[in-house]
Amino acid sequence: MKLDSKIPSGPIQEKWDKHRFEMKLVNPANKRKYSVIVVGSGLAGGAAAATLAELGYNVHCFSFHDTPRRAHSIAAQGGINAAKNYQNDGDSIYRLFYDTVKGGDFRAREANVYRLAQISVEIIDQCVAQGVPFAREYGGYLANRSFGGAQVSRTFYARGQTGQQLLLGAYSALARQIGSGTVKMHSRTEMLDLIVINGVARGIIARDMVTGEIKPYLADAVALGTGGYSNVFYLSTNAKACNVTAAWRAHRRGAGFANPCFTQIHPTCIPQSGDYQSKLTLMSESLRNDGRIWVPKSKNETRSVSQIPEEERDYYLERLYPSFGNLTPRDIASRRAKEAVDDERGVGERKNGVYLDFSHAISRLGDKAICERYGNLFDMYERITDENPYKVPMRIYPAPHYTMGGLWVDYNLESTIPGLFVIGEANFSDHGANRLGASALMQGLADGYFVAPYTIGNYLAQTKLDKVDDAHPQVAAMVKETNDRIGKLLSIQGKRTVDSLHRELGRIVWDKCGMARNKAGLKEAINKIPELREEFWQNINVTGESGNLNHALEKAGRVADFFELAELMCIDALQREESCGGHFREEHQTEEGEAKRDDENFSHATVWEYTGDFDQPAKHVEPLEFEYVPPTQRSYK
Numbered sequence: 001m002k003l004d005s006k007i008p009s010g011p012i013q014e015k016w017d018k019h020r021f022e023m024k025l026v027n028p029a030n031k032r033k034y035s036v037i038v039v040g041s042g043l044a045g046g047a048a049a050a051t052l053a054e055l056g057y058n059v060h061c062f063s064f065h066d067t068p069r070r071a072h073s074i075a076a077q078g079g080i081n082a083a084k085n086y087q088n089d090g091d092s093i094y095r096l097f098y099d100t101v102k103g104g105d106f107r108a109r110e111a112n113v114y115r116l117a118q119i120s121v122e123i124i125d126q127c128v129a130q131g132v133p134f135a136r137e138y139g140g141y142l143a144n145r146s147f148g149g150a151q152v153s154r155t156f157y158a159r160g161q162t163g164q165q166l167l168l169g170a171y172s173a174l175a176r177q178i179g180s181g182t183v184k185m186h187s188r189t190e191m192l193d194l195i196v197i198n199g200v201a202r203g204i205i206a207r208d209m210v211t212g213e214i215k216p217y218l219a220d221a222v223a224l225g226t227g228g229y230s231n232v233f234y235l236s237t238n239a240k241a242c243n244v245t246a247a248w249r250a251h252r253r254g255a256g257f258a259n260p261c262f263t264q265i266h267p268t269c270i271p272q273s274g275d276y277q278s279k280l281t282l283m284s285e286s287l288r289n290d291g292r293i294w295v296p297k298s299k300n301e302t303r304s305v306s307q308i309p310e311e312e313r314d315y316y317l318e319r320l321y322p323s324f325g326n327l328t329p330r331d332i333a334s335r336r337a338k339e340a341v342d343d344e345r346g347v348g349e350r351k352n353g354v355y356l357d358f359s360h361a362i363s364r365l366g367d368k369a370i371c372e373r374y375g376n377l378f379d380m381y382e383r384i385t386d387e388n389p390y391k392v393p394m395r396i397y398p399a400p401h402y403t404m405g406g407l408w409v410d411y412n413l414e415s416t417i418p419g420l421f422v423i424g425e426a427n428f429s430d431h432g433a434n435r436l437g438a439s440a441l442m443q444g445l446a447d448g449y450f451v452a453p454y455t456i457g458n459y460l461a462q463t464k465l466d467k468v469d470d471a472h473p474q475v476a477a478m479v480k481e482t483n484d485r486i487g488k489l490l491s492i493q494g495k496r497t498v499d500s501l502h503r504e505l506g507r508i509v510w511d512k513c514g515m516a517r518n519k520a521g522l523k524e525a526i527n528k529i530p531e532l533r534e535e536f537w538q539n540i541n542v543t544g545e546s547g548n549l550n551h552a553l554e555k556a557g558r559v560a561d562f563f564e565l566a567e568l569m570c571i572d573a574l575q576r577e578e579s580c581g582g583h584f585r586e587e588h589q590t591e592e593g594e595a596k597r598d599d600e601n602f603s604h605a606t607v608w609e610y611t612g613d614f615d616q617p618a619k620h621v622e623p624l625e626f627e628y629v630p631p632t633q634r635s636y637k
Helices: 015-022 043-055 093-103 110-130 162-180 245-252 285-289 316-320 330-342 359-365 367-385 440-461 473-491 498-513 519-539 551-575
Strands: 035-039 058-062 183-186 189-197 200-208 214-218 221-224 263-269 292-296 354-357 394-403 420-422 604-609 618-623
Touching (some): 035 043, 043 058, 221 245, 245 551, 263 330, 292 316, 292 330, 330 394, 359 367, 420 440, 498 519, 498 551
Parallel strands (some): 035 221, 058 183
Antiparallel strands (some): 200 214, 292 354
16 A cells, blocks of 8 residues: 655645646546446535536435435534634634644644635635525624634534535535436445455445345446444444445455544533433534533532532633633543543533533523524424523533544545545544534535545546446456345344444443543453454344345444444554544643643554454554644643
8 A cells, every 4th residue: 555645746825726727637528428426425425426417427426315415414513614704803714724733633634724724715605606594794794603723703604504504505406416417316325345446446336225236336436425433432423324334345445544543522412311322412512602611619519500609610611721711622622521520520310411501691692692593402402301401501521423534535535546535524534633613514515516526537537447347257246245245144143133232332442442542441442342343243133134125234234344443443542652632542641631742753644454354454654744833732721
């Protein structure tokens, strides 16, 4: 495996424009001769499919949902960052670039991050033109609010439904292309493997989730926009169907997997309420604009909220980080909440949360103003907890959320397999070791609308591809391999359910490779996971058949891949002897309990190559050089 980031030369402000000019182009009349497969129909996938089709390519878009509108992008409701500086408060493309590199704890590629900040201003114009109903000020300008990790207001929002509204905008563009016949939409169809012929990505193997048919689909290039892998923890903010299978199958075919231990724990989630809960619910980070986070100063507090006076409340983020207060980055806010609960100052019946209190904002602004900003989020919280956040504080606690790790890509978003492009959360991203709030939507749309359509065209314009059809021996062999794997899952007929094994795996990964990690715990996990994986393949019980709708079979295949990923996450975390962003090694922290990086030895992306032995993956590194934002100790005080 060779890692060539293909970063263009020249000043960082000119790299993307220079690179676009130097790219090879496909003649408009020739674009219809090429076909591109896009897997995933969320913001990254939907935007890429619509844009490529608008350019004239033949696009096949795959989604395991019944409609692209169900993609998990709708869950990112808080907002989308862009350096428009409408507030005239000192924002700029360079400041967004700086905040993102710093927020990611200096573990991202500078050139990619600057391009992301540069493109951000175009995303807003694109979405407004599509009719996305962003909030507006009285004078007509688009409104902005603050988010963690920044001291300017640069987050555009549509009440508490930003992800949903952005996805509807992308879906409208996609639906137009579906109607014109330039996009063939394959709903309820799940990618199970990547077709690689002569070292080049040429298509996918997919299963019709209704009929059970296993079928190859061939193309000239493949783009994966399949999201992140936080469901490896079992309990996460991700929808239950979110999984790693598409990316992991590509990894097993030769795509490097970068920084798998870089997972993000979101600080504002509803705490777990029971042992058999199947997922956790995210409360948007936008709530931290007006909500104040606190816990009682005394341990094991039994009084109700109304009985705890102000002087006995610890607004710990405001106390520890006076410059940023409740808007500290997610990794820091999460660790401080964990410390409060571990210190026996947690709140709620299970003592597993902290308060997010809106009483001060409501007394200052009134119920109506708060409702206008967060009404749907407050309603959702009340439906889930039966507590009215207008009357009592919300209870929140960190939970697995976004994943910064993913398939390695170069500046063109191309993986180590030629012809395989990876976009959005599925790649190892522009966020380093910690994503700032409201940047997921920004990256997904930047990749889908503005980067991948250029770089995929550049690839097609200079790559000579042989004709391949379903009868090709390697295609037939891969279809058989996929059928055999499904047959094996169904044939075991053991005594344990998929969920029971997934829940046990998730607990291991959460305890040993979650908010805090240490050498002993990671080694323990690396020993336990293969044992549990062996039990999975010997004692799993998958009911039903392969030739029809079978949710148990779908789940089993996804969890099988989580078992393999989980071990790599722990191996990656063990070898990274430093703390950075969401990767917090207890052995490497400052006297104040902050992450302590080791720039001399770990200023790189760690990229893993599949060798056929899960215990012995091959390690590669891409050095990270910082010419514009010299690494410093992160401080939000």
